[in-house]
Amino acid sequence: MRSFAAGAGQTNKAILKNSYYVLYPCLPENQYQHYHHVVIACVLCSFLMVFLCLLLSVFSTIQQYEEVAGIILYYFVSKYLLMHH
Numbered sequence: 001m002r003s004f005a006a007g008a009g010q011t012n013k014a015i016l017k018n019s020y021y022v023l024y025p026c027l028p029e030n031q032y033q034h035y036h037h038v039v040i041a042c043v044l045c046s047f048l049m050v051f052l053c054l055l056l057s058v059f060s061t062i063q064q065y066e067e068v069a070g071i072i073l074y075y076f077v078s079k080y081l082l083m084h085h
Contacts, residue, residue, distance in 0.1 A: 049080065052076065053073065053076065053077065056069045056072055056076065057069075060073060
């Protein structure tokens with residue numbers, strides 16, 4: 001019986017080797033590249049939070065979604081401000 005973990009006839013070693021070649025360009029080579037990846041991740045998360053706040057603000061102006069969007073926006077902003085200040 002064929003193991004599903006091995007894929008289409010590949011051994012576990014071959015799968016690890018192939019995944020290494022796929023992930024290698026993303027791996028940091030030194031400490032500064034690691035910091036670069038962390039900064040990019042933080043900037044991306046901050047952008048997504050700002051975009052979510054903007055989207056909820058727009059939905060809070062629509063009468064049908066006003067109450068729900070306002071509650072979500074209030075909790076999101078209060079949790080975010082408490083977490084970072």
